[in-house]
Amino acid sequence: MQPTNGFVAFTKKDLEQSMVARFEQQARKYPNHLAVKSKQVSLTYDELDRRANRVARAILARQGNADSPVAVLGKQGAAMIIASLGTLKAGKPYAPVDYKWPAMKTREILRQLSAVLILTDSDNVATVREIASGAMNVLNVEELDSQLSEDQPVVKILPDQLAYIHFTSGSTGEPKGVAASHRGELHNIAKNTNALKVSPRDRVCLLRSNNAGAARDTWLALLNGATLCPLELREEGLATLGRWLNEEAITVFTCVTTVYRQALSTLADYERLSAARLIHIGGEPVTRNDVELYKKHFDDACKFVVRYSISETPALSYFFIDKKTVIDGEHIPVGFPLEGNEISILDEYGNAVGAGEVGEIAVKSSYLAVGYWRQPELTHQKFIADPDGGKARTYLTGDLGYLRADGCLVHTGRKDFQTKIRGYRVEVGAVEAVLREHPNVEHVVVKVDGDGASDARLVAYIVPLQKPSLSARDLRSYARARLPSYMMPSTFAIVDSFPSTASGKIDRRALRRPEPARRSNKTAVVQRQSALEEFISELWRECLNTHAVDLDDDFGELGGDSLLAARIALHVNEAFPLRMPLENFSQASTVASMVQYVRAHETKPGQAEKIAAIRLRVCRMSVVEVAHTLDRQKGQRRDG
Numbered sequence: 047m048q049p050t051n052g053f054v055a056f057t058k059k060d061l062e063q064s065m066v067a068r069f070e071q072q073a074r075k076y077p078n079h080l081a082v083k084s085k086q087v088s089l090t091y092d093e094l095d096r097r098a099n100r101v102a103r104a105i106l107a108r109q110g111n112a113d114s115p116v117a118v119l120g121k122q123g124a125a126m127i128i129a130s131l132g133t134l135k136a137g138k139p140y141a142p143v144d145y146k147w148p149a150m151k152t153r154e155i156l157r158q159l160s161a162v163l164i165l166t167d168s169d170n171v172a173t174v175r176e177i178a179s180g181a182m183n184v185l186n187v188e189e190l191d192s193q194l195s196e197d198q199p200v201v202k203i204l205p206d207q208l209a210y211i212h213f214t215s216g217s218t219g220e221p222k223g224v225a226a227s228h229r230g231e232l233h234n235i236a237k238n239t240n241a242l243k244v245s246p247r248d249r250v251c252l253l254r255s256n257n258a259g260a261a262r263d264t265w266l267a268l269l270n271g272a273t274l275c276p277l278e279l280r281e282e283g284l285a286t287l288g289r290w291l292n293e294e295a296i297t298v299f300t301c302v303t304t305v306y307r308q309a310l311s312t313l314a315d316y317e318r319l320s321a322a323r324l325i326h327i328g329g330e331p332v333t334r335n336d337v338e339l340y341k342k343h344f345d346d347a348c349k350f351v352v353r354y355s356i357s358e359t360p361a362l363s364y365f366f367i368d369k370k371t372v373i374d375g376e377h378i379p380v381g382f383p384l385e386g387n388e389i390s391i392l393d394e395y396g397n398a399v400g401a402g403e404v405g406e407i408a409v410k411s412s413y414l415a416v417g418y419w420r421q422p423e424l425t426h427q428k429f430i431a432d433p434d435g436g437k438a439r440t441y442l443t444g445d446l447g448y449l450r451a452d453g454c455l456v457h458t459g460r461k462d463f464q465t466k467i468r469g470y471r472v473e474v475g476a477v478e479a480v481l482r483e484h485p486n487v488e489h490v491v492v493k494v495d496g497d498g499a500s501d502a503r504l505v506a507y508i509v510p511l512q513k514p515s516l517s518a519r520d521l522r523s524y525a526r527a528r529l530p531s532y533m534m535p536s537t538f539a540i541v542d543s544f545p546s547t548a549s550g551k552i553d554r555r556a557l558r559r560p561e562p563a564r565r566s567n568k569t570a571v572v573q574r575q576s577a578l579e580e581f582i583s584e585l586w587r588e589c590l591n592t593h594a595v596d597l598d599d600d601f602g603e604l605g606g607d608s609l610l611a612a613r614i615a616l617h618v619n620e621a622f623p624l625r626m627p628l629e630n631f632s633q634a635s636t637v638a639s640m641v642q643y644v645r646a647h648e649t650k651p652g653q654a655e656k657i658a659a660i661r662l663r664v665c666r667m668s669v670v671e672v673a674h675t676l677d678r679q680k681g682q683r684r685d686g
Contacts, residue, residue, distance in 0.1 A: 052245035056236035064203040064228040065235075065265060066134050070095065072271040076246055080273045083249075083294065087124040091271070094128065096196035101132025101165070101187050103194045106201075108163055108183055109138070115159050115211055117182075119143040119152070119174055120167035122255045123276050127264060129165040129187045130210075134228075137201040139208035141223065142256035145170050146280065148528050149177050155213050155221050156182065158420065205229035211419050212258040212357055214470075221476075223419030224258065224357040233413040234360035235265050237384050241364050242298070242324060242351065246271035249321075250298040251291065253279050253305055257470070258357040259329060263300050272298075279305065283627040284612065285619045288313045288343075295321040302329035303336065308612055310339045312620070318343050328353035330466050330502075331457065332378040341369055354380035354457055358415045358428070358441050362387050363455050379454045380447075387411050388438075391449055401451045406461050410440045465494045465502050470532045474504065477535065480528050481506055486516045491544060492535060493554055506535035507557055509543060516540060522602050536602065578644065581658035582618070583637050589614050597638040622657055623649045 060068070073081075077092035089097070105116060116133045118140050120126045126142070133140035141159055143152055156164070156177070163183045166174045171186045178184055209228045213221040238244070250267035252274055254260035267274035275294050279287070287309040291299060299306070299322045306327045322344055327336075332352050340350040350367040365381030367373075383389045388410040390398050399405045410432075417425030430440040447457040465472055474492040481490045489509040494502055506525075510516040518538040525534055539560035545553040579597065586595045590604050601611065618640070619627040624647040634640035648654040 052247045053243040054245070055240050061229065061232055061236060062205060063232070064134075064205055064207070065209055065232055065269065066131075066203050066228075068232060068269045069131065070198070072269065076271045079246060079271060081268060082124050082127055083273055083275050084123050084277070089124060094131070094268075095198075097128045098131040098135055099196050099198050100190050100194045101128055102135035102199050102201070104185060104187075104190050105133060105136040105138065105163065105165075106199060107194075108185065109136075111137075112162075113138060114163075115139045115141045115161055115208075117141050117143055117156060117159060117161040117164040118166075118256075119145055119164055120170050121145055121281075122252060122260065122278050123167075125167040125187050126165075126256075127268075127274070127276070129167075130261070130264070131268075132187070133165065134203070134209060135199065135201065137203050137207070139210050139225070140165075141211040141213070142261070143213070144256045144530065145173075146255070147530050150528055151221065151530070152177055155223075158213075158221065158223060159211070203228065205232070208416065210261055212261065214257075214357060214473075222421060222424065225416040225419045226258075227416055230360065230413045230415065231262075231265065232269075233386065234262065235269050237386065238262070238266050238361050239270055241361075241384060242266075242326065244270045244272055244298065248272040248297045248323075249295055250274055251294070251296045251300060252276040253287075253301045255280070259302070262361075266298075266300075280629055281627075283615065283619050283629070284308045285312050285616050285627070288317065288319060291319050292321060297321055297323045298326060299324065300326040303327050303332055304330060307336060307339070308616070310343055312616060313343055315342065318345065319348075320345050322348050324348065325350045326353060327351070328355060328380075329470075334373060334378070337367060337371075337373060337378065340367070352378055352380055354455065356443060356445075359409050359443070360384075360387065360411060360413050362389065362409055365454070377456050377458060379450070380457045382454055386413060389449070389455055391447065392442075399448075401449055404446055404448045404458060407443045407445045407447045407455070407457070408440050409443060410438050412438045414439050414441050465504075467502055467504070467532045470530075472504070472533050477504060477506070477525075477529065477533050481508065481521065481525060484521065484524050486511050487521075489544065491554060491557065493557055495536075495559060503537075504533070504535040505537045505539065505557075505560065507539050507541055507544065507560075510540060518602070519600055522600070536606065538602075576641075576655060577659035577662055578655050579637065579641050581621075581662055582640050582644070584662075585614060585617055586637060589617075595637060597641075598636050601635050618644065621661065622654045625649055 073091040073095040078090050080088060081091040081094040082089040116138050118126055118129045118133065120129070130140050130142070141161065143155055161182060163185060164174055164178060165185050165187050168186060168188045171184065175184050205228050207228055209226055209231050211223040211225045213223045244266060248267070250263060250272050252260060252263050254263060264274060275296060277290060284305070299319070306325070325340055325344065325348065337350060346369050352365040352367065353361060354363045355361040361384055363381035363383050365379045390408050390410070391403065391405040392408050393399050393405050414429060417429055428442055430442065432438050444461045445457055446461050447455055449455055474494065477492045478490050481487055487508055488511045491507045493505050493507065495505045506521070508516070508521060518540065521538045537560055545556035583595045589610050590606060592604060595604065615628045622644055624644065626647045628634060628643060634643045644654045
């Protein structure tokens with residue numbers, strides 16, 4: 047008998063198939079049920095199935111039975127979901143590539159893949175063709191041959207075939223691809239489904255862009271008959287996320303910790319996300335304040351779930367929190383190992399340690415990732431075969447943690463120089479390798495600054511070949527063209543030399559945190575020509591906690607980082623009605639350029655200037671005057 051919420055548990059029998067076979071079962075059971083719901087497109091399971099079949103046939107027509115991976119590059123949304131499913135239906139692994147990555151990184155990934163086919167959407171087809179440079183076929187999945195059949199192609203797909211390859215940054219400066227099989231991912235989806243009770247009645251959000259987490263969110267919904275609701279956050283912005291979650295009646299709110307945190311920070315104290323039955327976050331450490339946000343903005347029936355998982359492993363553990371849960375200690379636990387996972391804590395010699403002792407987290411499972419794409423030595427180093435010849439292997443995570451006496455796992459940080467920023471794993475060696483290519487850089491060290499829980503950031507220390515000809519602004523511009531935003535150092539410090547240990551190695555711990563650029567001789571912002579310039583300058587000054595900001599001051603050189611950038615962008619988008627919300631600081635890295643951006647995208651000429659003047663006056667008014675003024679401003683914005 048099925049539970050009243052429609053949940054049906056995965057069984058062992060359900061694992062002996064491909065992800066495609068599982069999806070087709072859902073499409074036959076729920077043909078008219080909504081599979082994908084975005085702002086632009088709504089697709090039933092039958093429509094999604096038929097469109098993916100056409101993509102599969104287009105792939106087979108171009109690539110035949112070759113088993114080389116297919117690259118998928120485009121905005122997160124219906125087109126890329128169809129492309130990914132169509133690739134799997136063609137019997138080939140797909141490799142998602144973030145459309146916001148720099149061209150150099152994208153070309154390197156395509157080179158490693160030896161991909162001969164790239165799937166994309168209409169918005170990105172011109173860019174992809176330029177990157178491909180004629181060496182690869184480019185297929186726009188939104189403009190397929192009308193003659194292609196919508197019938198399922200006859201392709202034999204075995205459970206142990208590769209399903210996808212996801213690329214992360216590598217310590218050598220080259221991206222590394224984590225390869226996963228149908229069997230491994232289906233096992234992962236099964237464990238998530240059974241633990242979270244996902245059913246066809248759920249509406250699951252898709253907020254992550256083209257990484258392993260995004261794939262797992264996608265298949266968690268589509269392999270269970272649920273509705274997947276994608277939103278491209280980098281275009282829509284965080285300011286409207288809370289409202290969107292309510293409008294779409296999202297029941298499973300899954301994302302990385304930073305997105306959760308920033309989304310809820312935009313809500314008023316009284317606002318609640320009443321549709322959610324489950325908050326499912328991870329990718330970064332969770333704090334006590336995150337739990338308090340849950341208690342403030344969600345109904346009592348909603349559960350808060352802290353997860354621990356990485357690209358190379360299935361979901362490892364869950365820690366369920368409700369409104370009555372009491373959190374003891376400094377760290378929020380990540381839970382008890384899920385079925386099929388054996389977690390141990392190892393010392394530096396590879397020996398298991400006792401309860402409460404910190405060591406490296408190691409995972410033994412039969413459902414680990416296959417390994418790293420075309421990197422056998424690294425695969426052998428990180429994935430340890432069972433010495434007794436069993437199918438289970440052990441993966442050395444590089445994470446630090448400990449097991450409590452009751453077996454609950456606590457994750458405390460990274461073992462090496464890796465960190466997670468906004469949910470992305472970043473290896474500082476990858477950032478160092480890029481900066482080292484600068485013609486005027488002699489030596490470089492990148493260090494993680496912050497406690498890793500909420501304010502992790504990267505600091506780059508540079509020894510130049512010729513100091514007068516190298517500036518932090520030059521380095522920032524160079525790095526911005528070659529690194530995704532989450533790998534950008536927040537601060538560049540030019541130094542004469544690095545401290546060293548007794549053995550002659552660089553002493554990273556002795557590197558002092560550089561002081562951000564400040565203009566201590568100023569006590570006020572220089573004279574402004576307009577209210578808009580003054581308002582944005584004051585906003586920067588408050589967020590950056592500095593005394594003065596000039597119109598041409600660079601945000602990064604003032605000590606700004608990605609979290610502060612998101613906070614300022616959120617305030618700007620909240621303050622002004624813009625045709626195109628401010629997305630990132632590559633468009634507006636100075637006060638002057640931000641003012642120009644707001645003016646260029648205001649919905650009515652001169653409107654931003656008037657709003658800025660009103661908001662500046664509000665700062666100097668009494669409480670009663672503020673209320674009357676804000677009411678008038680809301681009326682003006684509605685009329686505008």
